Every structure is written in structure tokens, then in C-alpha cells.
Amino acid sequence: MTNSKESQTKTSDTQQMEKIRQLVLGEDASLIKKTIKDNAREVVADVFSEALHDREKNDGSVNKVLLPLVEKSVEKSVANHSEQFVGYLYPLVGSLVRKSVTAFITELLEKTNALIENSLTIKGLKWRFEAWRSNVRFSQYVASQTFSFRVEQVFLIHKETGLLLNSVSLDMSTGADADMVSSMLTAINDFVADSFKPNTDSSEQQLDVVRTDDFTLLIKQGPKAALVAAVTGNMPQHVANQLQVTLEDIHKIYDKELDQFDGDAINFENSENQLRDCLVTELKQDERDTKKRPWMAWILVVLLLCVFTFLGVLRWQTLEIKEQVSLIDNQPGILITQLDIEGINQVKLNVLRDPSAISIDEWLSVHKLPKDKISIKERAYLSLDPELIKNKVQAVINTYPQVNVKWNELSPTFTGFLTGLDKLLLQGQLSSIEGLSFTPSLLNAIVINSNNQNAADDPSIIRAILDLNIAKIEKLSVSFEKGKTDLSLDAQDSLITIKEQFSNLIEVAEQQNLSLGLIIMGTTDTAGTASFNKILSQKRADTVKLKLQELGISNNRLNAIGLGVIDLKTSNEGARKVLFNVVYFDASQQ
16 A cells, blocks of 8 residues: 555656656757757867867877868869969979979889899799799789788678669779679678578678688678778788778768669768878888898999999090090191090090101100090191291201291291302202292302301302202293293293302302303104294293393303204103203313
């Protein structure tokens, strides 16, 4: 009885409290809900930052949820306000480019180093053989030897429909292959569930791991979705744990989307950030403990730089030598015909050199140039360089201490004292210099010193020298045109030379008490009669005699004779000449 009363009392109290709640809170707590709704903005604003911080610190889900939203917002803003963003980003472009180039070079060196290590070493060759023998790609075999494990690709699959929601991979290649793998895994899983006995708790059998020769498929099942990871190498437990954590996060974030999935996977595009958390990699122990540096690539680069630097220095030195050698072309009597670079450090020099010019070896020594790096090919030639002609004249004058020479441009003037013999010798030496417009009159200012007697004034020596200079006159001739007796300009120049040489001979001969005479012999060719040719040859001889008389040679020293036809068995033109013959005899016997 007592219990019944207590029970009624409690029920009455409960009903009263419920009525009080309805009065205070409203029907279905409507007053509370209305109050919270009216003040929700202020309430949430006071704790929003702290709530986000605590949730991110607790499970990291805030970043995963906000990141896709921020990315879409930025993408939309850039698309709508591209010009403003260009202005904002312009100052950063230079720095970004430099960083990008630096990263590219670093990556290139690392790849080069890896290529060298894996291709040009014994280990690399061994790996290539093993990959060929196992019928797998070399890159896959290298990965299996380099990494303890590596998650190559991750698939997010809708459990009920078996459709692919999203996928990510290390090499960024997803699409048709991922859809095919998803369909195949769903078919295999359904086959297992239908073909084998259920578990003791009446749940269906599910695949957890699928192993092949090349990789392992790790499958994590959830109530609404499944995660599948393709792993190469020996997979540790924490990979499965990471898949499980990611799968739980996806169910929390995309719970409503998974329930309302209608075949369109666009709502799951932002799940890529969660899936990439599963793409984990771990190097083998011996390579993980040692920080890899591209030593071989750096060594190769340094060696190439050293080689190119060495070759560049050699090339520069050779160019310097070539530049200095080219100055030899300014030397009188030397003419460069070829100046090139042979090979890396050899200079090829071909020159024409007058025998009177400085020798090539001497010039190189003066300028301190390395002879071993210069290949020289020299050919002789006769130079008419004014400076070289002056040097030749000075070399002759140096043998006569009492003679001086002064130059008026290219015309020399000689002064001093000489014996008759030395003057005659000097005349012969100067007349033999090619390129010098020498005439015996240039020696007129030299005084003959008759008192200076020496061993060289011996009559036999003088006569020998006279004979040599007489022979020079007798080698000369004057040519005429056919049937003509007129002197050409060339013939007149030749007669001037003969007159000067003969006058010098007279001066020396008189000092030795000798008398000189010049026989002028006219000739003709075989054309015409003998009497005509006789007369013509005499006229030619007389013409030459008259010209020499005009030039200053005494008539009593000249004798003109017409020889008529001289048959020399040569061309007719070769016989139309006037020839000369010098005779001398002791004047005391006249």
C-alpha cells in the first residue's frame, strides 16, 4: 500500500516537472532553441577560433575540410579577378623563378647522380640484368631495391555500388586504370563474399590483402566506403593504421555524401588531400641512415668544368701567341702568307722572307715567344721594301768608314773620301742592290784620295776589277725596231747607264795610266739584202755614238762600226741591236 502511494507520488512529481519544463523551455524546448538561434552569432563568434584550434589539434580534420574550400575560393577569385592577381603576384615572380630554377638544377643533379649510380656501376648493371630476367621494368626493379616499401596508388571506392570515388598516385597518373582496378576489386570481393562461408558472427567474408609478384593490395573496409592501397615492398603495420585513420576521417567528413551517392563522384574531389596522406614511402635502412648527395654528378660536373677551363686557357694563350706573331708582318722583308691555329695550342706560320731581313728565330727570341708552339714554313723572296733597301745600303756603307749616306725620302746622297779602287767597288756593290735606283752620279760627291795608297791599289788588282766592270758594260745592248734607227725611251735609259759606268771606268783607268775606248757595233737581222743591212747597221751604230757624245763621252774614245748581218740562229728580233766592247791599253806606249 505504501509502495503504491510512493509510486503515485513520483509519477505526479514527474508530470509536474515536465509541465514546469514546458512552461519554462516551451514545447519541445522551443524557447531554448529560439533563444540560442537568436543569439547563435554572438555565441559562436565568442568561441569559434578556440573551437577550430581545439578540433584541429585533436584530429587535424579542420585543415582537411577547409583546404578544398579555400582552394576553390582562390581558384574562383583568380578566374574572376585575374588582372588584380597579376599585379599582386608580379613582385614575387622573380623570386619564384629563381627558386624554381634552383630546384630544377638540384633535381637534375640528383637524377643525374641516380642515373650514373644505377646505370654505370656494377650494381646498376646487375640490377638491369635482374630486371630483364624477371621481365619487369628497370625503374620498378630499382624501386624494389631502393625502398623498403612504397604506396604507389590509393583508391576510394563506394562500398554499395563499387564505383570509384577518387584516387591518387605517386606519378600523378590516374583515370581509366583506376576505374578498371576499382571494378575488378569489387568483383573479386563480391565473389569472395558469395562463394565462402560467413564468419561466426554471420558477417560476410571480406578481402583484406591481395598479393601479386609485383605489389600488394591492402584493403580497408568501412560501412559506406573502402580504401585500397597498392604497395610495393615489405609493408609495415603503420600503413594499414594510416589507411584506417583516413577511412574514418572520410566517413566523418563525407557521411552525408556517401549516403546520398548517386553515381556522380564530383562531391569527393576534395578528398584528394586525405588520400595523399596514405602515399607514404620508406627507404631501406642502409640508404635511409645516409643522406644521399649527388657526389658523382658533382664530380662529373667539376671534371667537365676543369677540362673546359683548361682547354679555354690553352685556347686563349694560343690566340695571344697568334696575335703577337702577326706583328712580324710589320718587319721589313717579311711577308705573312698564312697564319692559323692548328689543334689546341699550335700556331702555323708561313712567310716569305728576304735573305737580308731579320731571321724568324731571332725575331721570336727578341719578342720572347715560344718557338715550340709555332710551326714555321719559310720561303725566300726579293723584297723591295724601302726600309729593307735602306738597311742593305747601310750595310754596304758600313764597310767604308770614310763614306756617309743621307736620304731624301728614297734618294740617297753619298759623301766622303775613297780611293779610285774603293769607289769602283762601292759602285759595283750599290748597283747590285735590287730596288735601289742607283746611278754612278750618286757617287760624284765622293772625293778621290790619290795619296792614299794601300795594297789594294796594286795594278793587277785594279785591272782585274776593271775587267769585271767592263764585262758589265759589254752585257748591255740597245734594241731597235725592224728597219729603224731611232732610239726608244728604254734605249736612251740604257745609254745613260752605259755613259755613267764608262765615265767611272775612265776616272779609275786614268789614275793607273790606262787609256779606255768604247767600240759601238751595229747589227741587223737577216731580212733585206746584205748591202742594205750593212748600211742600216752602220746608221744604228752612228746614232748610238752621237747620243753618247751628247751625254758627255769624248768622240776620240768612241768608235762606231756597222757589222751588217749577224746570224745567231735566233729570232730576227734578237739581231736588231747595238753591242758594246770596252778596250784599254797603256797610255805611255801611245
